[in-house]
Amino acid sequence: MPEIRPDYYKGQDGKDLFDRFEAGLLSREETIGFYKGNAIKYVVREDGKNGEEDLDKALTYVQRLKKFKYPKRKNPFADLGKAFGRAFNGR
Numbered sequence: 001m002p003e004i005r006p007d008y009y010k011g012q013d014g015k016d017l018f019d020r021f022e023a024g025l026l027s028r029e030e031t032i033g034f035y036k037g038n039a040i041k042y043v044v045r046e047d048g049k050n051g052e053e054d055l056d057k058a059l060t061y062v063q064r065l066k067k068f069k070y071p072k073r074k075n076p077f078a079d080l081g082k083a084f085g086r087a088f089n090g091r
Helices: 017-025 028-045 052-069 078-084
Strands: none
Touching: 017 028, 028 052
């Protein structure tokens, strides 16, 4: 499921509020709280307002929260390939 992040929320530099919050506009704790609060909001209002669309929006915030709090770790062997002049996948 793709994130719901319409282009009209982006500035001229291509960044939206997600990008700005994570770059330091809000503290780490504030950003996490923003994501959690909006996910809860969309789940709670789903029955009375926009149904499935609100659940999709809630998922967007949960996915963003997950990416922000638990970023994927870099392959520890990736830089070895550069040293040897070829790709190395750790095998």
